[in-house]
Amino acid sequence: MRCTIVLEFDNGDGSVVKRVEVMRLHRPIEDQTPGDVGLSLSEGKSLLNCVQQEFVVEQIERFFASRRSCVDCGVQRRLHDNHCSEMKTALGKVYYCRERWKACNCGADGARYVSPLKNYLTEASTGELRWLHVELGATMPYRQAKAVMDLLLPTSGRDNHVTIRNHTVAIGKSIQHARPVRRWCETEKPIAELGIDVGYVRRARCNRKGSGKENRAEAGNRSSSIAVVVAALGQAGKQPRVWASAMPRTRRLNQEMTRFLEDSGYGDPNEVVVLTDGAWDLAGVANDLPYDNEWILDWAHIGRMLRRVEQAIAPLAYGRLTDSGSAFELWDLFVRFRHYVWVGRIAAWQQFEARLAHLLDLRETRDPAVSSQVRKASYSLSNVVTYLDSNAESLIDYRTWQCAGGRISTGFVESSINRIVGRRMCKSQHMRWSRVGAHSVVQLRVALLNQEFHELARRQFPWIGQRRVTWPWQRTSQPF
Structure with missing residues (x-):
């Protein structure tokens, strides 16, 4: 059997x-397996590349x-x-004639x-290929993304993991x-529940040329990890909207978080309820917001400490x-x-804590005979009491x-950190990141998690994902 594929323009x-x-495709009848x-x-990839x-x-x-004729x-x-x-292109590398008149x-x-193609073909690769590189590069390691593309799509030539x-x-x-x-919340709420937490990724080593003394001094001034601040906003029981940044904690970071609240439909709320695990270094991130802040200590951390005492x-x-006594x-x-x-009830638990220690x-x-077990219980009790005393203003x-429908835990933020930072950047993957690279990957994973990535791609290239065909894209040679 022979099949000839012809294009008609x-x-x-x-x-x-x-x-x-x-x-032309060949299938000898006598050699059927x-x-x-x-x-x-492989035949499908060759066909796609030829058609492209x-x-x-x-x-x-x-x-x-x-455009060959003069307009005037x-x-x-x-x-x-x-x-x-x-x-x-996404369907392989193509060659064309570039003219100048x-x-x-x-x-x-x-x-x-x-040069008629000067403003028409401005890049050496199509926008669809670049966004495909980005979507795969944000979800898996760059080398693995390149291997997946080579497995399923025609090769694009000299592209490698560095290009991705x-x-x-x-x-x-x-x-x-x-x-x-689109706005995440159509109606503005008077109170915004904002959860903030931090994830960490390993920083890349300094590869800048210079004397060994300079490199050691720079390595001493730089931390071995990059802190990624992650914030999640949303009602309890619903998928939250996520924001993240790997940039230093400056005033610009607070401005971006303010804009995040406004874009999420919480413009100018009367109050922002911030859930945290008691890390006071995060207080500066939310205290500079132009809203009234109320800090709530994460009950999950308190519960884990009480569990150890129990x-x-x-x-x-x-x-x-x-x-x-009984x-x-x-x-x-x-x-x-x-x-x-x-x-x-702060005064009550402080009183019972003293009686419990007695x-x-x-x-x-x-x-x-049980002195070692008693010392362990006393140590766990002193830890939880110290933690509660240092965050007494955040206890509610x-x-x-919870009965009013509010959140009492930062679990929704920690799960977002796991999906944004952990699965791609640090867990089970021995990776080191520059701050710019980590910040870029974090922004892309946030867009994918918020289901805004494809909308942003179509905003720059409206034709991405469209099927501009006349006939149905799914049809058979004979009706069944």
Whole structure:
């Protein structure tokens, strides 16, 4: 069996203007093997590359023909020179003729020569290929992204993982200040729940040339990791909108976070509720916002610390330590202490903490055999009390706040850090990043997570993702 694939170009009126034979496929009947049905992947890639080559050549020739005549006098411009050029597309590398014409004698061109493709083909690669590089480079390592493209698409020539990295950094810089196409929240809320946390990636080594003393001094002044500030905003039970930055914490960072709140539909709220784990270095990020800030200490961190105290006290729970106490006096006191922390009664849990510490001392005095377990429980209790005392202003009635539908944990921010930073930049991948490279990748992963990446791509190249065909793109040779 032989199949000939032919391209026919017309002007839209049904008359064939040009007919090009693209490829011939051969399937000898006598050499049929089980499962050998249809086109193979290599044949499909060759076919796509051939169709792309003929389509680009015909499209550029018609572009030349439509602009060869002078707009003022209508005279055909004379050819000055031409040369063969190449362009990288998502369907392989193609070659075309790049012409330069002599200017018309009427003086309408304003220059000696006219290059018609100067403003039409401004890059050596198409925008679709660059955005494809960026989407793959933001979701997987650059070398792996190159291997996936080589496996599924026709090769683009001399592209390698460095090309994908350069495109990723360039487009990451261009979209970091792009405004969203749609508002995340249609109605403005009086209170915005903003969760802030930090993820870390390893910094790349200094490769700048210079004396060893200078490099050691620079390495000493630079941290071994880059802090990525991640903020998530949204109502409880819904997918939050995410913002992230790997840039230093300057006034510009606060301006970008303010714009993030406005773009998310929370313009000029009366109050911003900030959920944090008690890291006061994050306080400067949100305190400079032009809103009234209320800090809420993350209950998940408090709960984990209380859990360690519970595990240490559980083996010591049985036993009467005072004359008026019950058989589980130590455990009952801890349960009441935990309850008062949950409802935000600071004076009450401070009082019960002192009584709890006194009972632990009594237990160690009466039973020296469990002194090591008592010291472990006392240490865990002192840790949680110190943590609560240093963040007493951020403690609230968590029970009432949760019943009102508010968030009490930064889990939605930590999951966003895992999806933005962890899966791509540090976990199970021994990578080092420059600050610019990390910031660009973070911006792209945020756009993908917020489902805004393809909208931003179509804003720059409206034809990306469109099927400009007349016939249905899915059809069979015979109806079934």
